[in-house]
Amino acid sequence: MKFSVKHLSFFVIQVEGKEGQGKNYKHYQTLDGYEYLDSEVKLFLDGEFKRIAKRKVDKNPAVEQAPTKIGRFIVEPGYELDSNPNFNMFARLRAADNKEDYKNACDDLVRGYLDASAVRGGALIVVQADLDNYSEPPFIFVLKCDFEPKIARISDERSLISQVEMAISARNMKSIQYPYMEEEGLVDEWELKIHQSSHAKYFEDFLRFVTYELSIPEIVNEQVLEYVQTFVETKWPDEGGEERQQVEKELELWAASEKRDIQDKWEPEQVYEAAERIIEIKPEIELKFRIGDTLVKGRLADFGDQIHIARLNGRYAVILEGDSFTFDKAFSPVELLQPEPFDRVAERLLEKKQPEEEDDMLPPF
Structure with missing residues (x-):
């Protein structure tokens, strides 16, 4: 799997203040494919596109805060994909065939990114790249590298080291890949893949018109609570009944607790039946x-x-x-x-x- 860069725009994001009130960006350079081949950034990014494309991801992650997710563009019933603003942003980036158009499309993306919460300073690199032996429109990679604190380089014998400002690393790079490629050459223009720190919401906040499938723990929780509600409604059909209200209150507190004790409410057969529903899913x-x-x-x-x-x-x-x-x-x-x-x-x-x-x-x- 080999990607060939057609265009690349490099931006630096500066965030000032503890609460990040002051956010701005600077465009450093936009390169075409030939300029990219002779640039230092090529050495920095070598192998990253293949690594991002091959990174394993599940539509229903095994954990709630999975770092890698598949997103799908949201549209209203009866409307086409081009009614989604996030899709249109990526479509414009894919369609740009000269440096000026590409740089302008990237500017719009970066401005939208700055509106998201929890934005941190760093480098934002937007790449348009072809997959070799694949004739469809190019892929878009959005790469975010946070500034690395306390970085130094070896200097002369007297000072030993010198401080490096605005150092970045590919080690903890966040990324968006559009479109998502399930296997080489097989893409879905409705879907994209994001990779971010599990506790962060960099790209989920940015892509406001993209939805993500529930994780397996979330699906299980929904199934259990749905089964519990059915059980309560069947056993206590009177909504206003005092006993039902008491049971519902107890179950609400149980569901909201991080550490839960055994409830001693269901017979084993009822537990087996509820468990079977979940086992069918996973x-x-x-x-x-x-x-x-x-x-x-x-x-x-x-x-x-x-x-x-x-x-x-x-x-x-x-x-x-x-x-x-x-x-x-x-x-x-x-x-x-x-x-x-x-x-x-x-x-x-x-x-x-x-x-x-x-x-x-x-x-x-």
Whole structure:
């Protein structure tokens, strides 16, 4: 996969003040393909276009704050793609066939970018590039490099180092690629690919007329809450009923909590049914929880089959099944264990005295 640059515009963004109130930009240079070949920026960007195009991305990311996402232009029902302002911006960049037109189109893009929140100073590079052996209109790459703090270069023997102002690096480069290319030569003009720091919203704030698919955790959350609401409506059909209102309030607090305890509301069959809906969407969805200080990680599909949760003398117990054991890193004497039969362990646990019981047996002072 090889890209050939046709035009490139280089801008520097300056942000002044702690809250970023003062934002401005300076256009440094616009190059055509021949000028790019002899420029220092070619050495800086060598290999980046291929790396961006090949960067793995899922339409439904596995985490909520995924750094790489696929966006799709939003249009009102019955309207065409050219009704979307963000699409028109990229279409103008793709259509420019001389330096002046390309520079003007880039100016419009940079001005729009400065209106976005959380904009930081750095270099913004807008590239129009052809994919070799591909006859469609060119690709557009928008590359953002933040200024690197505390950068120095080796100087002379007396001063040793000298400070470098406005240093940039390709290491943490943010990028937009339009159009998105699912595989070499296969593009969708409705879609683009963005890559940004997982906590940042650089490009999502900038591209206001682009939407992104929900992540897998968000889809799961929606499914669970929808199932919960159906359960409540079925069991308490009276909307104004005091019991229903109390249950809804409890579930609302439960859903908003970052750390949630087991709710003790559904029978196992109801949990299995809700879990099946989620597993149909994502068979490998993870199940993760803590019992006491122990972290348990498995698959939701294994709940009720190889992962079991039970009550034990007023406490909780988790039973895990598997065909083998694997130990990692440091040695442990547990690796030498000859496991007991399950019924013997279960009997011992049922007879086990709880801390409260032991305290009651202590003689008084």
